[in-house]
Amino acid sequence: MTSTSSVSIKHLDLSFGAVEVLKDLNLEIANGEFLVLLGASGCGKSTLLNCIAGLLDVTGGQIHIKGENVTWAEPSERGIGMVFQSYALYPQMSVEGNLSFGLKNAKLPKDEIKKRVQRAAEVLQMEDLLKRKPAALSGGQRQRVAIGRALVRDVDVFLFDEPLSNLDAKLRADLRVEIKRLHQQLHNTMIYVTHDQVEAMTLADRIAIMKDGLIQQLASPSEIYNKPANKYVADFIGSPSMNFFLGAVNTDGAPTFETAGQTIPLTGYEFVSSPAAGNAWMGIRPEHIVVGEAAEASDFKIDTSVEIVEPMGSDTVVWCEVMGERIRIRIDGQSSVEPGDTLRIGFDAARLSLFEKTTESRI
Amino acid sequence: MADAKRPNQLLRNLNAKVAAIPMVATALVVFVGCTIWTIVHSFTKSKLLPKTDFVGLDQYERLWKTNKWLISIENLAIYGICSLVLSICIGFFLATLLDQKIRFENTIRTIILYPFALSFVVTGLTWQWILNPDFGVQKIVRSLGWESFAFDPLYNQDIVIYGILIAAIWQGSGLIMVIMLAGLRGIDQEIWKAARVDGIPKWKTYIFIVIPMMRPVFVTALVLITAGIVKVYDLVVAQTNGGPGIASEVPAKYVIESMFKNQNLGQAFAASTMMLVTVLIILVPYAYLEYGGKRRAK
Ligand SMILES: Nc1ncnc2c1ncn2[C@@H]1O[C@H](COP(=O)(O)OP(=O)(O)OP(=O)(O)O)[C@@H](O)[C@H]1O
Ligand SMILES: [Mg+2]
Numbered sequence: 001m002t003s004t005s006s007v008s009i010k011h012l013d014l015s016f017g018a019v020e021v022l023k024d025l026n027l028e029i030a031n032g033e034f035l036v037l038l039g040a041s042g043c044g045k046s047t048l049l050n051c052i053a054g055l056l057d058v059t060g061g062q063i064h065i066k067g068e069n070v071t072w073a074e075p076s077e078r079g080i081g082m083v084f085q086s087y088a089l090y091p092q093m094s095v096e097g098n099l100s101f102g103l104k105n106a107k108l109p110k111d112e113i114k115k116r117v118q119r120a121a122e123v124l125q126m127e128d129l130l131k132r133k134p135a136a137l138s139g140g141q142r143q144r145v146a147i148g149r150a151l152v153r154d155v156d157v158f159l160f161d162e163p164l165s166n167l168d169a170k171l172r173a174d175l176r177v178e179i180k181r182l183h184q185q186l187h188n189t190m191i192y193v194t195h196d197q198v199e200a201m202t203l204a205d206r207i208a209i210m211k212d213g214l215i216q217q218l219a220s221p222s223e224i225y226n227k228p229a230n231k232y233v234a235d236f237i238g239s240p241s242m243n244f245f246l247g248a249v250n251t252d253g254a255p256t257f258e259t260a261g262q263t264i265p266l267t268g269y270e271f272v273s274s275p276a277a278g279n280a281w282m283g284i285r286p287e288h289i290v291v292g293e294a295a296e297a298s299d300f301k302i303d304t305s306v307e308i309v310e311p312m313g314s315d316t317v318v319w320c321e322v323m324g325e326r327i328r329i330r331i332d333g334q335s336s337v338e339p340g341d342t343l344r345i346g347f348d349a350a351r352l353s354l355f356e357k358t359t360e361s362r363i
Numbered sequence: 364m365a366d367a368k369r370p371n372q373l374l375r376n377l378n379a380k381v382a383a384i385p386m387v388a389t390a391l392v393v394f395v396g397c398t399i400w401t402i403v404h405s406f407t408k409s410k411l412l413p414k415t416d417f418v419g420l421d422q423y424e425r426l427w428k429t430n431k432w433l434i435s436i437e438n439l440a441i442y443g444i445c446s447l448v449l450s451i452c453i454g455f456f457l458a459t460l461l462d463q464k465i466r467f468e469n470t471i472r473t474i475i476l477y478p479f480a481l482s483f484v485v486t487g488l489t490w491q492w493i494l495n496p497d498f499g500v501q502k503i504v505r506s507l508g509w510e511s512f513a514f515d516p517l518y519n520q521d522i523v524i525y526g527i528l529i530a531a532i533w534q535g536s537g538l539i540m541v542i543m544l545a546g547l548r549g550i551d552q553e554i555w556k557a558a559r560v561d562g563i564p565k566w567k568t569y570i571f572i573v574i575p576m577m578r579p580v581f582v583t584a585l586v587l588i589t590a591g592i593v594k595v596y597d598l599v600v601a602q603t604n605g606g607p608g609i610a611s612e613v614p615a616k617y618v619i620e621s622m623f624k625n626q627n628l629g630q631a632f633a634a635s636t637m638m639l640v641t642v643l644i645i646l647v648p649y650a651y652l653e654y655g656g657k658r659r660a661k
Pocket of ligand 1: 016019021039040041042043044045046047048195
């Protein structure tokens, strides 16, 4: 364990009866880091967060926070603050009451409580809401109070369980920025659960992608996007999602990828280890496929006919059939493409992702 | 449709309104009509049959001079306050115990709720046996060696009403428990988690967060219990029949006895009007607070 580690999880197991939700999970979170746990519904994100918070008793393994073994400590003694999806405000108390109830209970001096509440209200810009009851607040304001309740605890680690998923799209974007600003201001460690990849990409220092209780990849957003560790991660991140072709890597001479009678040169692709021949998946993101002049300059180019056009304003998604697969291409929103048009597309080997066929891990 | 008009509010949902008429009419005739009829006849000197010879407040004067009525009222007050407080406390306490995710919850819930399925007469007779000094608790404890042990509430004028209270609570708290349990289950689990992270002990979470959130549930329980208190009759008849002497008389019993045993309708109506007034005195301020206040706040 390094001295800068804020939260460290060692060989964590958790089962509900016979159902194993987390299996031998290891995670080191640095001081001041913003870590996002991302994954499909039911993969165990909330369960992991609840274990860190001490709201669930672990079946095996250890949890250290700030170098202290807190595996069996009460949630309130772990130095964490938590924000919930449903806000979980105390409905009969005013905003001020919500913020100060825990502190009063911990018998903090009155002026200290007042100072902390005042500061939280300032940071979250809700000084004029302090006397209101939660019922008289909007969703975004409620969530801000919930964040404030974690803030006044003056803790090192913040835990967020899908804090924005009850809000509408615009508010979500606003509050997302606010959380980012909060992190830059406070430099606390934050662990943030979401199934929204935009939130994950924009907020995180590192993202942990989870599936069935296992961490698939733990890396920076750009690495997750550019070099997904396996096909699941590649498919999960990005919208519209990555296009896949099943084929084989050929290493006679310069490495190539062969599918549906086409040969795609792999010169320029960064193999994880030295290239090996065998069946594989080739993935290319819709936004990495280029058209027009840029296509001519690409490593590989091919003609195709447009099937469906989905204009989205800033960009347009074009569906077409290439080498036996129906794929998506993201092009500029201003280009005029009609169904039936012939389109010359191309992509570079450096933009590809290759996965071994059976293990589906990156090669 | 250029001349689309706002539809007449009276004609909206016409079918539903027509269907509701018989029920509304019955309610008006039976409840309001009979109540007024009763109140009017409480000012007459009706004996066996209702008559309309008005005598002013005579019946009420007599009523409040009758020792039996005074004892009835006193008993009702003791019984009412105790059973209200105890039913709610015991019901809530049992519900919190059951809410701890224990095993066999369904079984335990059924057992505790079971007495509610019994008639008050059965409950009354059962507890008459249990509290009988010659067969019940006192006998058992004495045969275990405590020769001087005395527990005979139903035969002691001073505490007989508490003997009745025990039976009533045994029967009633199951229902209150189930209502409270439903209320507890309605509380978002994340509230509990938030309170734990805040370091608030369990009992404090109940008192300061959960119970205030369960206000509507408490109101429902309160109404149910209060209705049961005012009309308590069969339990008393089965357990003590008002005895020893007149120590466990209650107002409902006074009304029925005036009516059918003493053939004194005027007196019975006066007593039942007094009961109605009592209920209204409790209900009106409550309804005003609950509904009137809210409307103004909107
Ligand atoms: N109390 C419980 N008893 C049994 N199984 C549970 C319990 N809580 C969760 N699970 C199971 O554990 C798994 C992980 O649940 P968890 O709540 O951590 O998912 P999640 O990743 O947070 O999903 P979501 O994005 O929907 O919130 C699920 O398959 C769920 O069915
Ligand atoms: Mg969850």
